[in-house]
Structures are given as C-alpha cells and as structure tokens.
Amino acid sequence: EDQVTQSPEALRLQEGESSSLNCSYTVSGLRGLFWYRQDPGKGPEFLFTLYSAGEEKEKERLKATLTKKESFLHITAPKPEDSATYLCAVQSNDNFNKFYFGSGTKLNVKP
Amino acid sequence: SAVISQKPSRDICQRGTSLTIQCQVDSQVTMMFWYRQQPGQSLTLIATANQGSEATYESGFVIDKFPISRPNLTFSTLTVSNMSPEDSSIYLCSVETRLNTGELFFGEGSRLTVL
Numbered sequence: 001e002d003q004v005t006q007s008p009e010a011l012r013l014q015e016g017e018s019s020s021l022n023c024s025y026t027v028s029g030l031r032g033l034f035w036y037r038q039d040p041g042k043g044p045e046f047l048f049t050l051y052s053a054g055e056e057k058e059k060e061r062l063k064a065t066l067t068k069k070e071s072f073l074h075i076t077a078p079k080p081e082d083s084a085t086y087l088c089a090v091q092s093n094d095n096f097n098k099f100y101f102g103s104g105t106k107l108n109v110k111p
Numbered sequence: 112s113a114v115i116s117q118k119p120s121r122d123i124c125q126r127g128t129s130l131t132i133q134c135q136v137d138s139q140v141t142m143m144f145w146y147r148q149q150p151g152q153s154l155t156l157i158a159t160a161n162q163g164s165e166a167t168y169e170s171g172f173v174i175d176k177f178p179i180s181r182p183n184l185t186f187s188t189l190t191v192s193n194m195s196p197e198d199s200s201i202y203l204c205s206v207e208t209r210l211n212t213g214e215l216f217f218g219e220g221s222r223l224t225v226l
C-alpha cells in the first residue's frame with residue numbers, strides 16, 4: 001500500500017540552528033515527490049517537486065533531496081518566519097490524480 | 112499559480128444538517144480536488160471533480176455523503192450531508208494549474224465543527 005511517513009512530528013530549533021526533516025515513502029512507481037509548507041489556518045503552499053533519486057532543489061534556506069526511499073528537507077540557518085508545518089506528498093505512476101500526504105512536521109524556530 | 116477562494120472559512124453546524132462549501136478559482140482549470148484534513152492528520156483526498164462529468168470518489172467517500180458539483184471550469188461545491196461530529200474537519204479545495212505537474216494550489220480551507 002502506498003504511504004508516506006514524516007519525522008519528526010515536531011521540531012523546535014533555535015534561530016540559526018540547521019536541521020533536516022525526513023519523508024519516507026512507499027509507492028508503486030514514484031512519479032513525483034512534493035514538499036509543501038502550511039501555516040496555521042491556511043492551505044498548503046507548494047515548495048518543491050522532485051522526480052528522481054539524486055535530484056535536489058533549493059529555495060532560500062530550504063533544500064530538498066530525494067533517494068529511492070526517502071526525501072529530506074534541509075533547513076539552513078532557519079529564521080522564526082520558517083516556522084510552519086511542512087508536508088510531504090508522493091504521486092504514483094498508477095494514478096496521476098492521487099497524492100499521498102504525510103502527517104507533516106511542525107517546525108518551530110525560536111528567536 | 113492560482114488564487115482559490117473558499118466559502119465559508121469556518122462554520123459551526125448542528126448534527127444532521129448539511130453544509131455546502133464553495134470553491135472559486137481565478138483561472139480555468141480542468142481538475143479540482145477536494146481534500147479533508149483532520150486535526151493532526153494528513154490530507155486525505157475525498158474526490159476529484161472534472162467539469163462536465165461525475166466526480167470520482169476515493170475509497171471511503173460516497174456521493175450521497177459528499178455530493179460535488181462542477182458547473183464550469185472555475186467553480187465547484189462540496190456538500191457535507193447529514194453531518195455528525197466525526198465530520199468536524201478542515202475541507203480544502205485544490206487545483207493543478209499545469210496539468211500533470213503535481214503542483215497543487217490550495218484554498219485556505221473551510222473549518223467545520225459539528226456539534
């Protein structure tokens with residue numbers, strides 16, 4: 001069964017303290033892996049798409065990487081405004097319309 | 112990108128009643144998706160709505176409980192029927208503006224509380 005597991009559930013960092021979020025997935029034929037950011041009371045906001053193992057994408061302090069079994073979202077020198085829940089989702093080659101979302105990692109960056 | 116407006120943003124409903132959520136997109140899109148996000152849980156796809164055809168429901172969701180309309184390429188509604196407290200959740204409308212990219216844009220969600 002296709003599924004996505006994110007860890008940790010919550011992460012508290014000091015401003016400037018770099019860390020990584022993990023997304024492990026099981027899918028029958030990965031078409032794409034997606035990272036989203038969700039602020040409280042808002043819908044998820046698209047960040048990155050990764051299609052193949054070894055691929056990397058960067059945006060400001062965020063860098064996403066992909067292997068055949070997991071993805072990491074690296075946060076370098078985070079700021080309080082990076083505080084949010086980060087969601088990972090995978091899309092299977094079997095059904096382009098269906099995205100399997102993880103439960104997310106709630107990141108809190110303290111000044 | 113796309114700007115998606117959802118109404119209502121939140122509501123408190125009585126058990127047994129029904130509520131319709133509206134989703135308006137600022138551009139024409141082929142497919143619209145309805146998700147449910149329960150507290151502390153991941154997003155779960157309820158159904159996919161194509162204009163001009165019946166919505167496609169995921170396992171565990173049925174048309175009688177969650178009827179969907181898609182009258183044109185910019186608008187859709189989701190009705191939560193005969194509500195119970197278990198239906199308390201955030202309901203999110205989503206679109207994929209560039210077909211088959213997987214880049215979803217979401218509305219801000221409709222938070223329903225059923226008493």
